[in-house]
Amino acid sequence: MSRWHLTGWVFDVIPGPGGMTVWFRTEAGETVSLSAPFSPSFVLAGKNLGEASLRAASARWKCSLTQGEGTEFFSGNAIPAWTFTVAAPALLGSTVRKAERAFGPEALFNADIAPEQQFAYATGLYPLSHARVECTGDDGTILSFRILDSPWDIDAPRPCFSTALLRTEGKGHPAHGRIRPLEITAGGITHILQWENGAEFLRELLRLLEEIDPDLLVTEYGDDYLLPRLLALAGRLRVPLSLGRRAANDNIRRAKERSYLSYGRVVFLAAPHTLSGRWHVDARNSFLFGETGLPGLIELARLSGIPLQRLARTSPGTAISAMQVATALRRGILVPYKKREPEEFKSGVDLVVTDKGGLTYLPRPGLHENVGELDFASMYPSLMDRYNISPETINCGCCRPGFPVPEIGAHTCVRRRGLVPETIAPILSKRRLLKERQTATAFPEERDLYRKRQTALKWLLVVCFGFLGYRNARFGRIEAHEAVTAWGREKLLAAKEIAESCGFLFLHGLTDAIWVKRQGAAAEDYRELAERITEKTGMPIALEGIYRWLAFLPSKRNPSVAVPNRFAGAFSTGEIKTRGIAMRRSDTPPMVAALQRGLLERMAAAETLSDLRALLPELREIVRCAVAELYEGRIPPEALAIARRLSKAPEQYVANTAAAAVTRELCGRGVTLRPGSKIRYLLADGKGRAMGFLDGNETPDFTRYEEMLREAEKELLGLIGPTAT
Known part of the structure; x- marks a missing residue:
């Protein structure tokens, strides 16, 4: 029996009839299909x-x-x-x-635990692991292997991957409008294919895919529209459709679509369509790909053991949960099938004390200059690590009183290390190293790579706290969640008191950040304050930046009260930071968002509040020009598009709103909409019109769009001086 020895990377792992199909990327650049006997x-x-x-x-x-x-x-x-x-x-x-x-x-x-994850945890052949394998020469069965790296390596060698983009011409969901040509782009060259060409269209698409041979096929609406439509067309014309790499068992694997509630928002996840020997990522169906790109997906696949295509369609919470499962299996801990630990009984008084959440101050609305923003680094995960906060360590029975949690009368274990802090500690360390590399490198491409990788880890750390209190998390417990927020309140309050003792005026505090100022304070003064807070609290805090000017914006309902997470400012570097304003919201028309960006870019040049106020006439002129362009018809319909996410099924909408009218229009044209689906429309002719079915004869509702522009103007310029009515 002949044998091969291959060195390379685990490209993908797919459950097969008698074990796992392992797609392996060799160091020579070839992607081959191997098999590994495995029984979950x-x-x-x-x-x-x-x-x-x-x-x-x-x-x-x-x-x-x-x-x-x-x-x-x-x-x-x-x-x-x-x-x-x-x-x-x-x-x-x-x-x-x-x-x-x-x-x-x-x-x-x-x-x-999915079979492919069990395989990764049992063998160490996790996605994108670097390995040397010995396999049979006839059928590619893996006989032995040796892992050559660790998921925690910062500089593990990685191959280069080729990419192709598959999308339809134009903007918006292709199902929400008239049929548009298909585009496939690779290496800077775009090929345009016409659906009406039928079988020839499919054969040309397959020919181009074979010629380009991308490792990653990125689509726009691929899961929800392109691949289902291609499969239906191929089935009708009886043309074999293999979008993956050629193999005897090559096919397109499909899972179920679903709508779910996430942080108060209904999200629709289109049915995943995954390929064999080639990755398919729908950019419109992947939060993680949008936030971190391919480098971030690779980082999380290596750490979680979840194959890249499935990971792309999950949340960061799924990745951190998989890592907790891996930690449990390494320690011999039995992973519960379903959550079975109920919340402990609390009296009304207990709830008032424990269920406070993060500490939030209410700033006074107004303008400030020379303001320093100091942020605790990954505060909640760091607290979980430092104080051993985990579901099984909170209020343990083995070491009373243990380590007391401030304010709420709980304690954490001092005898055994918690599963959750053991999982997140190496994430904190690796992210810190990646951020250091990002800052140190002089090469933009390297900086972007490190940024995407550390951003992926940031999302793991963001959701690990939420999962402590999530009702369905297998390693969740609300008492642990409350212990983290109690420590967070303690640290933020300590930071406030330290800043005030050093002569700084405390302007605002929000969960893990404070905004302070002192007359004549320089960057070194703010850094010394950060060092003092770090020393006193034991928690690292860093100077995020110094604002030339910072505006805490008032509530729309009560102008005398500010909103904690609604502000805009310009750092000394000229960089702009905003929260809670129109340009940050997904339903704001591009024209309105562009106006606010233009205003802020001009405002960022102001060194002082006096300079900022002196710009007011120029800023008003920018708004006047935007309004004039609107009425003169020089704003294209795409810049006026309003996006909405459906919060319920289309038939449940009864109010006669613009969004409801567009929903009915799309359903009447045969478009399938689900809770969480996104729609785009133009306010025109006294109602909403679906963007994909505009015919060019619509008259935009100029009055309503001007109101949006004026509201955006008032939001930013209202604190500087009077605005137009």
Whole structure:
């Protein structure tokens, strides 16, 4: 039997009939399909399970059974555990459901970990790992392997990946308008294909894909429109459609679409369409790709063990949860199948004390100059790491009083390291190193690479705190969440008192940041303050920047009261920072956002408040010109488009709003809309008109658009001086 020795990277891992299909990118640049025998497993554990019934069940389900012990998460005690190993990855889900019906969900552990993640955790062949493999020459079965790097390496070698972009001409969702030509772009060359050419259109698309041979196929609305339409067309014309790399079992794998609620917002996730031997990422169906690009996806795939295509369509919370699962498995902790730890009873008085959240001050509306902003670095994750805050360590019974949590009467364990802080500690360290590299490098491409990688880790740290209090998180517990916010309030209050003791005027505080000023203070004074706060609190805080001027903007309902997260300012570098204004909102027409950006860019040149006020006539002229362009018809419809996200099913809209009218128009034209779908429309002819079906004869509602411009003007210039009515 001939054998190959290959060195390269794990490109993708896909469950197969008898194990895992491993797509491997060799150092020579070839992407080959290998196979790895692997049988996933799950665990039934508990003192009340009978061995006879377990062995009978394993025989019925054709599983191998291994008896052992596992560690119960909250108590840390060892309990009897039986591992059921299924014959093939495809059998895992159905066998787990049988076990749940037979023994109940409380007896199930390690039961909903995807086979490809189990494979990564068991073998170390995580996505994009660098490895040397020995395999058979006839069928590519992996016989042995050696891992050559670690997911935590900063400078692990990585191959270059080629990319192609597949989209339709124009803007907006292609299903929400008339049929538009298909574009495929690679290497700076764009090819245009016409749908009406039918079979020839499909053959030309496949020819171009084979010629370009991209590692990554980026699409716009690929999951929701392009690939379903291509598959339907290919099925109707009976043309084989293989968008992945050629292989005997090549196909397009599809999962279910879904709508879900995230932080009070309804989100629609289109049905994922993933390929074999080639990555497909829908840029319109991937938050992580939009935030971090391919470098960020690679970073998170390496750390979480989730294959890149699936990771692209999940949230950062899914990635941090996968990392917590990996930590648990390494420590022999049994991963609960479903959350089963209820919130402890609290009286009304207890809730008032514990359920406060982050500390937020209410700034007075107004303009300030020479203001320093100091931010605690990854405050909540750092607190979780420093004070060992984890679901199983909060109010533990093994070391009372333990380490007391301020204000709320809780404590954390001092005897065992919590699972959550053990998971996030290396993330904090790696992100700090990546940020240092980002600052130190003189090369823009390297700086952008480090920025995307550390941004990916930032999102892990952002969501790890939220998952502590998430009701469905398997490693969540609201008491741990409350302990983090209690420590956060303590640290922010300490920072305020230290700043005031050093002669600074405290202007604002928001969860993990403070804004202070002192007459004549220089950058060195603010840095010394940051060092003093770090020393006194034990928590690193850094100078984010010094504002030339900073405006805390008033509430629209009560002008005498400011809003905590609504401000605009210009740093001494000329960089602009804004929160909560029109240009930051996704439903603001591009024309209105462009006006505010133009105003702020001009305002950023002002060194002092006097300079800023002197600019008022010029700023008013910018607004006047924008309004004139609007009425003269020089603003294209795309710049007037308003975007909305549907919060419910289309048939549930009863009010006669512009968005509801557009929803009815699109549904009447055969467009499928779900809760969380986005629509775009123009205010014209007294109603909303879907952007994709405009015919050029519409008359925009100039009065309403002018109102938006005036409101955007007032938002920024209202504190400087009177604005037009």
